[in-house]
Amino acid sequence: MSISEMLLKAFNTDPKSYQEATSREDASKWITAMYDEIKLHMENGTWELVDLPEGRKAIKCKWVYTIKADGCYKAWLVAKGFSQQYGIDYEETFCPVARWESICFLLAHAALENWEIKSLDVKTAFLYGKLDEEIYMEQPEGFMKKGMGAKVCRLRKAIYSLKQASCTWYYKINQSLTKLGFVCTKSDAGIYVYHQRQGEVIVILYVDDILNIGPELKELTRIKEMLSKEY
Structure with missing residues (x-):
């Protein structure tokens, strides 16, 4: 089997629906x-499960499946955020990330000064x-x-594919970094600086990927x- 055929096969193995996932040989x-x-x-x-208030509409959700490179089976529950209504289900959606120029500059500076770099990937960040x-x-x-089939899920925290999911995550990680003593730079909302007696640390924030430099x-x-x- 050629490499292209192997790649094609790999990309076509993930189920596209709940029915397909639960009817395959690897359903378990x-x-x-x-x-x-x-x-x-x-x-x-x-x-939490509640009765749907009169005049409100519950957004739908779906399962997304993938087999990771290490062979691990992973299923995500995602909301169908495209059905959300502005002003009712969401307002702010913008999530600032570090500018590419800032990332290049700080990595070059770290290499020049022989600084240390630590990477973090926050799982289930949203x-x-x-x-x-x-x-x-709607229930999954x-x-x-x-x-309780008539009940719906009242979302208390964000879930994948909600329009404001990345925005709420940014507010959360911003609070955490501020609590630790970091200060967000005025020139780049994705760069945080920490100056204390213990030492100096610069954080590069790109959604749920974090680089610590110092x-x-x-x-x-x-x-x-x-x-x-x-986290």
């Missing part, structure tokens, strides 16, 4: 992946953002609570450990 693995995702939401307090809006979502396919490895490790406790 997909079901386990979905249970893991639901468990994560339950532990996170993403939603699920940490708390929602101010009153948003209702295949995981409807027995005897002269002292010990201080970078300390900041990384503190963020890991919260």
Whole structure:
């Protein structure tokens, strides 16, 4: 089999629907992946089941599946954010990220000064953002609570594909960095600087990807450990 055929096969193996995922030979693995995702939401307090208020409409959701490079089966529950109504389900959606020029400059500076660099990837980052809006979502396919089929999910925290998901995550990580003593630069909303007796650290924030840069490895490790406790 050629490389192109292998790649084509790899891209075509992921199920496109709940019905397909639960009817394949590897259905047990997909079901386990979905249970893991639901468990994560339950532990996170993403939603609570309530009656849909009169005059309100619940947005739909769907399952998205993929087999990662390491062979791990992963299922994500995503909202159909395109059905959200502006002014009712969302308002602010903008999420600032570090400018490419800032990233290049800081990495070049770190190389020139022989500084240390630590990378962080916050898993399920969007699920940490708390929602101010009153948003209702249909129960996940295949995981409807027995005897509570008429109930809907009142979202307390953001979920993938909500229009404001990335924005709420930015507010959350901004609060965390500020609490640790970081100051956001005026020239770039994705760059945070930390100047304390313990040392100097610069954080580059690009959605859920974080780079810690500084002269002292010990201080970078300390900041990384503190963020890991919260996320």
